[in-house]
Amino acid sequence: MLSRAPATVVIAAVTALVGVLLLLGDMVGYAAVYAGFIPARLGNTLPLLADADLMPVWLTPFTAALVHASFLHLGFNLVMLGYTGAAAERAIGARGIVVLYLLSAIGAALGQYLFEPVSAVPMIGASGAASGIIGAYSMLYSRGGRARPIGPLSRDAVQMLWLIVAWSAINLLVGFVTAGTSMPIAGAAHVGGFIVGVVLARPLVRWHWRSA
Numbered sequence: 001m002l003s004r005a006p007a008t009v010v011i012a013a014v015t016a017l018v019g020v021l022l023l024l025g026d027m028v029g030y031a032a033v034y035a036g037f038i039p040a041r042l043g044n045t046l047p048l049l050a051d052a053d054l055m056p057v058w059l060t061p062f063t064a065a066l067v068h069a070s071f072l073h074l075g076f077n078l079v080m081l082g083y084t085g086a087a088a089e090r091a092i093g094a095r096g097i098v099v100l101y102l103l104s105a106i107g108a109a110l111g112q113y114l115f116e117p118v119s120a121v122p123m124i125g126a127s128g129a130a131s132g133i134i135g136a137y138s139m140l141y142s143r144g145g146r147a148r149p150i151g152p153l154s155r156d157a158v159q160m161l162w163l164i165v166a167w168s169a170i171n172l173l174v175g176f177v178t179a180g181t182s183m184p185i186a187g188a189a190h191v192g193g194f195i196v197g198v199v200l201a202r203p204l205v206r207w208h209w210r211s212a
């Protein structure tokens with residue numbers, strides 16, 4: 001399956017390589033601050049962070065996806081990315097996967113910023129960007145035929161809303177439960193990335209096959 005998903009393989013390989021190097025080199029703590037997405041930097045609510053020698057804030061939604069807190073964190077994200085990414089890439093193509101992954105990383109950072117705009121805690125991990133791939137996979141391969149139009153909302157719109165509501169409820173709950181623990185989950189980031197994937201799934205399919 002992965003042999004037919006070159007873009008997914010490259011994204012996963014780069015993520016794995018950087019993640020393993022940082023973990024083995026015991027550099028995760030430094031990388032999280034330097035390259036992680038810190039909401040307070042975007043709103044410039046902490047001047048000390050603005051003056052620090054850190055990765056430009058506009059790049060951190062992408063660099064944050066390369067930093068993982070543990071091998072378990074890295075492995076889980078790679079499994080989810082590999083499984084759903086390979087399937088989604090068959091539908092939207094290699095270019096579509098790359099575009100979707102990058103835009104989902106931005107969506108994840110935006111979701112986390114909107115939820116905690118003054119937080120100085122770095123957001124790290126590929127799960128936000130991977131959530132976009134999961135969102136596209138869910139939209140493309142779930143049983144959308146069971147959805148029914150509601151008023152002015154089309155079947156696709158209803159399916160989209162149900163997926164977003166279900167994913168948001170689960171991930172925000174997980175984020176709430178893990179808040180304050182040694183491994184907090186950025187639930188809002190997962191929601192932000194997922195929404196991007198759900199919304200862009202069908203447009204990316206049309207883009208891919210129109211240019212094929």
